[in-house]
Amino acid sequence: MRAVDALMECLKAEGVEVVFGLPGGANLPTYDAFHDAGIRHILVRHEAGGGHAAEGYAKATGRVGVALGTSGPGATNLVTPICDAMMDSVPVVFLTGQVRTELLGTDGFQEADTIGITMPIVKHSMLIQHPLELPRAIHEAFHIARTGRPGPVVVDIPTDLSRADIPYEPITDVHLPGYQPTTDGNHKQIRLAAKALANASRPVIYAGGGSVSAAEELVEFATSDRLPVTCTVMGLGAFPGTHPQWLGMLGMHGTRTANYAIDEADLIVAIGARFDDRVTAKLSEFAPHAKFVHIDVDPAEISKNVPAHIPIVGYAKKILPKLTAEYRALEPDAKRLDEWWHRIESWRERHPLTFTDSTDAEIKPQYMVQALYEATQGDAVVCSDVGQHQMWAAQHYHFGRPRQWINSGGLGTMGFGLPAAMGAKVGRPEEMVVCITGDGSFQMNTQELATCAQNGIDVKVFIMNNGYLGMVRQWQELFWDRRYSHVDTGQYPDFVKLAEAYGATGMRFTDKHTLVEDMRQALATEGPVVADVRVAAEENVYPMIAPGQAARDMVG
Amino acid sequence: MGEPGTKEILSLAELEAAGSFRTGRKHILSILVENKPGVLTRITGLFARRGFNIDTLAVGPTDDETISRITLTLDGAVQSIDQVTKQLHKLINVLKIRDLEPTETMARELALFKISSDGGNRAEVMQVCEIFRAKIVDVSKRTLVAEVTGTQEKIDAFERLVRPFGLVEMARTGEIAIARGRSET
């Protein structure tokens, strides 16, 4: 069979049910193979949309996403999703077409050095040099993307090779001698961590994106005692946002309670987290009294930014049950945490997340998120874009379960939201999937509305329209003497008309008194909906750790 | 140092100071990699990206034709050597890394020196060569080429001695290394 038909067989063997892509000259053979493959292909309108859709699919389902593009511009359009997937450890396989082998290196038509361009932003990449290599490469790509610390893998396929006739034998063994992730966690270290925890009087669990795939185990661990839990923006949903042991989000726009708790903690158990600068703020003053247990599958994360006293390398899913058992076996004195909880409760009481609501019909952005929480009964899968709306969504939508919150955390990619929501809905059709976006971000991948309309992908988009690149405006206001420079987006475009042009339903909401009901209506409308929600223009996200400051100096 | 995103102005001195906290001893990393295209680029790219500095680099085959050995020397960077090796380990094609202990390692480098040498100083140049067991591999009217092997320090010393004669050019391979005794590198 043709190498591309073998490719389809491999995709099916990997359990791939859907891929997102857009064809071109160099992947014509692949697209021909879709005819008989029995794999759902969704035609996107821009490869970046396809890449983010594959990410959204992967984040929503925990399975490997697949995105396709042709050579040259198709591949370069995938660069942002590839980098985004790298930063947030999302398992996605990117299949790019490449010019035929005799043209490689000659600046052939639509030639780009895809492997070279993407090298710093992939977990791994492969240029196929012989058609017989293709099947094994595909299985290796999936294996690498899915295991260890997940991430993007690029397979670049020259068009002539993809047409070659090859004998196809299913491949069941993937052996990569240079790739053997440690998964189980060292038992001695686990025991040590349990002891440290049993002796701690001010412990905090700090859970990152890596704990999303170990949410059940995390809850079991945290509730084996009254261990307080905070999550990073990537970890939200790994621990229920309504649980009494929940402190709220950590970091720059996290709750005071969470940040103060970290600041005063004597032991921090970091799980699948990487001590990003948006979390630590001023590194030298981060958690000054704490010892660190660091659980991560990537050994390079251990002690990268903050030295770990007890590192444990492996899957949180495997380590946490053992840690819980060891901890229980020590029969720690639960009373020792009373004082700590006292302190935490007092922060909670003094510093709840609040905002000053309008006295008229004006919709405050924070209220918009609360209204959405109410209208969706807290049950939607929420995909966010990047900016103020992302932070407000993270703060005010209390995520109850893992994979309910999908956002671009590491790279902070505007334009992520809509395609990610599309991918999430395709992967989890039974879920209500909403996209919270900004008037700026939405315009960076609006074209995917056409994909949603054409394929009946039922996403509900809520634009928090403040007429500004709001997050940048906030920084200019607070740290650059309010000298606004190119952050005003005006009243353009008319999002209702735009939605209609794309075959979606457009709505506009301006009154807070009817907002919940309006949103319910949007949610009940069939097919993709875009709601242009007009909110207060110059509201700021608080609380905030200002740049260069420590957590205890939060403002707002 | 100033925080990104704020309007605080940074002095160049501050910037330079922040980038220069590399100290400590030299490291020799012996890295076994799959002999596949682009592997060297991945490694050097990783160094550039993470702000690590390569001093010398030598690549060659091993006794197994599917595996190549890369020998890298790094200057100091003690604080981050751990990060270097961990990040290298994440490259799928990297099979094994050893941070060789200087005292338990045989390290050698080869260098070619083209030295100005007319009739007047030729005897003196040849004497230095002899002391260093350097081989004269080419002689012309005005120059001679000496081949030296040895540790980096020995080659540095040779360079210091012949430089006053007039060093036309020099080529060094970078060190290759192997562990002493029975243990595998």
Ligand SMILES: Cc1ncc(C[n+]2csc(CCOP(=O)(O)OP(=O)(O)O)c2C)c(N)n1
């Ligand atoms: C692709 C990209 N370009 C620029 C930025 C910088 N940036 C971060 S937030 C932001 C403003 C986003 O505006 P909007 O989507 O309207 O969200 P808001 O902050 O107003 O809620 C910008 C420009 C970014 N994150 N991504």
Ligand SMILES: [Mg+2]
């Ligand atoms: Mg905006």
